[in-house]
Amino acid sequence: MKSSIKVFFIITILLVISAVSLAIFCVQSVTTPIRFTDEKDAREQKVIEALVNIRKAEQEYKNQKGEYTQSFDTLVAFIKTGKMKQVKKEGTLTDEQLEKGLTEAKALAIVKKGNAKEIAEWGLQGFSRDTAYVDVLPALFEGIFDANTIDNIRYIPFSDKVDGKKKEFELRTGVQEKNGIKLPLFEAKAPFESYLGDLDHQELINIKEIQEELNRYPGLMVGNADEPNNNAGNWEI
Numbered sequence: 021m022k023s024s025i026k027v028f029f030i031i032t033i034l035l036v037i038s039a040v041s042l043a044i045f046c047v048q049s050v051t052t053p054i055r056f057t058d059e060k061d062a063r064e065q066k067v068i069e070a071l072v073n074i075r076k077a078e079q080e081y082k083n084q085k086g087e088y089t090q091s092f093d094t095l096v097a098f099i100k101t102g103k104m105k106q107v108k109k110e111g112t113l114t115d116e117q118l119e120k121g122l123t124e125a126k127a128l129a130i131v132k133k134g135n136a137k138e139i140a141e142w143g144l145q146g147f148s149r150d151t152a153y154v155d156v157l158p159a160l161f162e163g164i165f166d167a168n169t170i171d172n173i174r175y176i177p178f179s180d181k182v183d184g185k186k187k188e189f190e191l192r193t194g195v196q197e198k199n200g201i202k203l204p205l206f207e208a209k210a211p212f213e214s215y216l217g218d219l220d221h222q223e224l225i226n227i228k229e230i231q232e233e234l235n236r237y238p239g240l241m242v243g244n245a246d247e248p249n250n251n252a253g254n255w256e257i
């Protein structure tokens with residue numbers, strides 16, 4: 021009799037342990053994807069901000085040089101030492117002025133002539149457009165980077181959490197030629213592993229498989245070095 025009670029007691033304990041383990045597994049199967057998604061979304065917001073910063077720098081570089089660069093050293097040096105045009109605007113054209121056929125160019129031409137009567141007739145007192153050359157760094161990144169931190173533009177946020185080392189964005193340029201016209205292209209990208217590699221391995225595999233099934237890049241990227249896309253980010257498409 022005592023032996024039967026002992027066996028019953030052991031079986032009961034094992035059943036309780038199994039039930040608890042099953043409950044924990046069920047909870048984890050629900051909470052793990054949620055935690056992964058929440059952390060993924062938070063990290064990707066920072067990665068997107070970083071890619072937008074690279075896009076701004078590359079576009080200004082191309083405005084001045086006629087091409088993009090695939091060297092972060094070159095890009096950072098340009099941001100630190102370069103100058104860019106900045107137009108200081110005073111006054112705006114009203115709907116009534118626009119309806120009369122006045123454009124920014126026409127308004128500026130009238131103001132430059134300096135005819136006070138004509139300026140008054142068009143209501144352009146105080147209208148001006150002055151171009152000045154300013155430093156690229158504060159013009160593009162005031163409040164984001166300074167001379168001591170701009171080199172961080174090359175690094176993928178959270179990449180040091182994966183293996184303790186900061187990883188650089190993959191930066192690549194290309195050229196598409198059409199009708200004899202060469203169109204410079206660039207792309208910057210960060211694969212999922214570079215900023216999510218320390219999170220749940222199976223969830224990481226899952227999101228990679230989804231992107232691959234959709235024939236989309238498994239990560240975040242801006243621009244495309246193989247075909248024009250107006251330098252859009254893949255989160256914007």
